[in-house]
Amino acid sequence: YIKRRIPVTVTFASTAGELATLEGRIHYEVGDALMTGSAGEHWPIVRAHFEATYDPVAPLRMGDAGAYIKKPISVEARQLDQVETIVLDNKRGDLRGKAGDWIVTGQDKKKWVVDNEIFRATYRILKDNQSN
Numbered sequence: 184y185i186k187r188r189i190p191v192t193v194t195f196a197s198t199a200g201e202l203a204t205l206e207g208r209i210h211y212e213v214g215d216a217l218m219t220g221s222a223g224e225h226w227p228i229v230r231a232h233f234e235a236t237y238d239p240v241a242p243l244r245m246g247d248a249g250a251y252i253k254k255p256i257s258v259e260a261r262q263l264d265q266v267e268t269i270v271l272d273n274k275r276g277d278l279r280g281k282a283g284d285w286i287v288t289g290q291d292k293k294k295w296v297v298d299n300e301i302f303r304a305t306y307r308i309l310k311d312n313q314s315n
Contacts, residue, residue, distance in 0.1 A: 184260045184287070184306045190240055190250040192219040195230070202227050206278040206296040209271065216251075222301050232293070257309055259288045260302070269294050 196215045201208050204226045211217065211227035216237070218226050228236075240250040262285050269278045269286070272293075280286060280296035287302075288294050297306070 185255055185257050185309050186253040187305050187307055188252050188255075189221050189305055190252050191221070191237075192249070193217065193233075193237070193251045194248045195246065196227070201276075204278070205298055205301075206280060206284075207276055209276040209278075210274070220301065221305065222298075224298070224301060226295075232291075236289075256290060258290070258306075260285045260297075260306065262299070267296075269296060 194217045196211050196213055196217055199210070199212050201210050202217060202225055205224050209227050212229070214230045216228045216230060216233035218228060220226075234245060236254055236256060237251040238254055239245050239247065240252060243249045243251070263280045263282055265282055267280045267286065269280070271278065278294075278296040283299040285297045285299065285302040285306075286294055287297055287306075
């Protein structure tokens with residue numbers, strides 16, 4: 184699968200804190216990206232990972248608050264048929280997926296949970312190993 188080129192709104196944390204996502208409460212650090220998706224959902228991303236996987240929408244520059252688009256990076260995904268929990272690195276929190284949600288695995292082997300409706304609206308299947 185690959186994420187569709189749909190802009191998300193990003194701010195950057197000025198203090199450490201915790202963000203309530205659809206899948207659980209996640210801790211973030213100063214400088215981490217605080218994301219708002221197309222359905223109004225929120226999630227944090229560690230700054231280094233964010234910079235490696237998102238591009239600013241012109242005329243924005245990396246590090247400015249505003250609209251960003253996911254780089255065309257393929258991921259693996261599987262739909263859940265029962266509840267499943269993913270424990271995040273560095274005691275950042277746990278993500279709880281329900282039946283119908285998707286477990287997405289990035290090229291770096293990190294995993295996250297995406298609500299079924301959001302997944303269907305924001306991801307598409309890759310055919311014949313195409314890259315975008």
